[in-house]
Amino acid sequence: MAIGVALIGGGIWAIEENLDVAEAAGAQQNPVDLYSEDSSQKWHDILQREDIQAVCISLPIANQLPYIREALAAGKHVLSEKPAAENVADAASLIKWYHANSPANNQATWGVAENFRYLNSFRYARQQIEQLGKIVGFRVRIYADIKEGWKFLNTAWRKNPTHQGGLLLDGGVHYAAGIRYLLGPEVHFTRLSAFTTLLKEHLPPVDTMDAILKTNTGIQGTFQLSVGTTLTGPEWTIGCEKGSVTVSNPAPSALGGKDIPSYTQVTVRPVDGEEIVQIIPNERTGVPPEIRAWGEALAAGRQNAEQIPEEGLADLELIELMLRSGENEGQPQVCQYQDLNPVM
DSSP, X not given: OOOOEEEEOOSHHXXXXXXXXXXXXXXXXXXXXXXXXXXXXXXXXXXXXXXOOEEEEOOOGGGHHHHHHHHHHTTOEEEEXXXXXXXXXXXXXXXXXXXXXXXHHHOOOEEEOOGGGGOHHHHHHHHHHTTSOSEEEEEEEEEOBOOTTOTTTTSHHHHSOOSTTTHHHHHHXXXXXXXXXXXXXXXXXXXXXXXXXXXSTTSOSOOEEEEEEEETTSOEEEEEEESBOSOOOOEEEEEETTEEEEEESOSOOTTTOSOOOSEEEEEEEESSSOOEEEEEEOSGGGHHHHHHHHHHHHHTTSOOGGGOHHHHHHHHHHHHHHHHHHHTTTOOEEOSSTTSOOOO
């Protein structure tokens, strides 16, 4: 079944990851129609088109929510860029509205994009983790040194962020999604405590946070993220009864401002046996398979389970609680939305 899709957003990421594909497809069939608020064809004109059944929304964090709601109300399927909203309260409220209104009225679905769930390296690592028995611990270490001239930082909404956490939220939800994916559906976070600070003045409001997290299974681990340091990363390590698995040098250097590596290293260290190092080619940061999975689900008339908005809410909650704990000198925070059965 053919599905007409509109791409909403013309920023760096949207252009580099999506627009070139759209234009190439258009050149082979029909020219791509362009809409903007300063032209005769605007956002609401897209919503009135019967040949457009879905929209992919890639706008600044603070701007997305009304577009998501309006598209769903118009009966359009939505895939919105992470995070699910700029804060947990808004995300939870929109999810509640979505379940109460959209499916009953027009069956339009809402998915939140998260390409880390589609990285070959993370999928391979999770397979290895599942073979090593009970998880006993974990650590995440993501470090970068963002310079003032970095192309993504030069966008106005990142340079002077109105959303909480600045780059720590923008990129941090990826890394929260990464650890949640590796731990699997049976392990979810229940409590955390964190400290935050600002090391570089051009990276407000804070650029560094270090957290310790507890899970429903009783294990604990650490999550360290800084975009203003000379420390090196990134790394995700999961410790299990029969060994450990480490994912390092992940494909999306989303905060590093460097070229994206063409591969990721996954290291398996069995308790009894030799270390195994697997080099996993990456498929352009996981975005193409992410978009394909969304389209395949729509064509099949269903919702992709890895893209439900509750997944995006759980990623967002972890970062927000770390920021909130940091604002209160490490005060412990209780997680509400990690088991994907949130109390609205």
